Amino acid sequence: MAESADGRSEMGVIEEAERRGRTDLWPFWRKAYAQGDPLPQLTCTASRPGYRFDEDEPLPEEYRSLLTKMLRHEGERAGNKSFLGFMGTCLDLAEALFPTAEAKLLKAEYIAEELKHAIMFHRIAVGLQHDFALRDVPYAHYTFHLPRESWADDALFHFLVDLNGAFHARDWRESSYVPLAKMSATVERDELGHSEMGYHFLREIVSERKGQALVQCLLAKWYPAALDMFGRSDSTNAPRFIHWGLKSVGNAEIRQAYKGYVDRKLEALGLDVPDERANRRFL
Numbered sequence: 001m002a003e004s005a006d007g008r009s010e011m012g013v014i015e016e017a018e019r020r021g022r023t024d025l026w027p028f029w030r031k032a033y034a035q036g037d038p039l040p041q042l043t044c045t046a047s048r049p050g051y052r053f054d055e056d057e058p059l060p061e062e063y064r065s066l067l068t069k070m071l072r073h074e075g076e077r078a079g080n081k082s083f084l085g086f087m088g089t090c091l092d093l094a095e096a097l098f099p100t101a102e103a104k105l106l107k108a109e110y111i112a113e114e115l116k117h118a119i120m121f122h123r124i125a126v127g128l129q130h131d132f133a134l135r136d137v138p139y140a141h142y143t144f145h146l147p148r149e150s151w152a153d154d155a156l157f158h159f160l161v162d163l164n165g166a167f168h169a170r171d172w173r174e175s176s177y178v179p180l181a182k183m184s185a186t187v188e189r190d191e192l193g194h195s196e197m198g199y200h201f202l203r204e205i206v207s208e209r210k211g212q213a214l215v216q217c218l219l220a221k222w223y224p225a226a227l228d229m230f231g232r233s234d235s236t237n238a239p240r241f242i243h244w245g246l247k248s249v250g251n252a253e254i255r256q257a258y259k260g261y262v263d264r265k266l267e268a269l270g271l272d273v274p275d276e277r278a279n280r281r282f283l
């Protein structure tokens with residue numbers, strides 16, 4: 001990472017700026033981690049060679065293509081036009097649907113943090129393949145195209161979809177790609193904070209009977225989509241990702257760990273957990 005004029009690291013400058021932005025609520029991850037490790041362990045049980053590659057090392061072809069495929073899935077990258085567009089729609093939604101100035105400010109903090117991630121993933125992309133850094137990768141998964149027509153929709157999006165990002169970052173802790181392993185704890189923490197922001201909004205919404213009914217109804221749309229984001233349980237790629245040390249567990253395992261976490265949180269809000277096979281597109 002580059003250095004700023006006064007010799008501090010680029011990330012140091014960003015983190016100092018973040019500390020200035022803290023409020024009682026933001027960032028939400030503080031409370032979650034203050035009570036210990038909020039996320040389940042994802043442990044690899046497969047025997048595999050201990051690969052380890054750093055940025056400037058030559059990469060085996062299969063490894064490079066799997067790593068690029070994985071990074072394409074992570075939309076937040078400064079050179080990804082679709083990501084910047086998505087951030088724009090987030091601002092439009094906050095303007096149109098968010099009920100209070102405080103909620104809008106939290107959304108702005110969320111976007112600032114995603115832009116920080118966009119710098120971090122941009123660095124990884126440049127280190128991997130220059131032309132990948134500017135590639136536009138539209139959001140392929142249908143979850144990103146589900147209509148967000150209410151504050152409750154957006155709250156569920158953050159609670160469930162940013163949590164997906166936290167679980168993936170958790171799985172990078174043991175990544176064989178050193179630059180990814182190095183940034184995993186920060187991305188995991190931030191994404192969990194975004195999920196907790198969504199959960200904070202949900203708690204407010206379900207505090208009223210009408211809100212509770214609305215969220216329960218919207219779960220039928222968002223819950224299956226969130227589980228589908230982990231891909232097919234019989235994916236042929238998953239064993240190769242695990243072999244190369246880019247993932248620790250398969251799609252079914254990480255989905256089950258995620259579901260366990262989500263179900264407990266939904267029940268804590270007095271919501272009924274939908275049937276996990278209902279409305280699914282990828283089992």
Ligand SMILES: [Fe+2]
Binds near residue numbers: 162
């Ligand atoms: Fe996020």
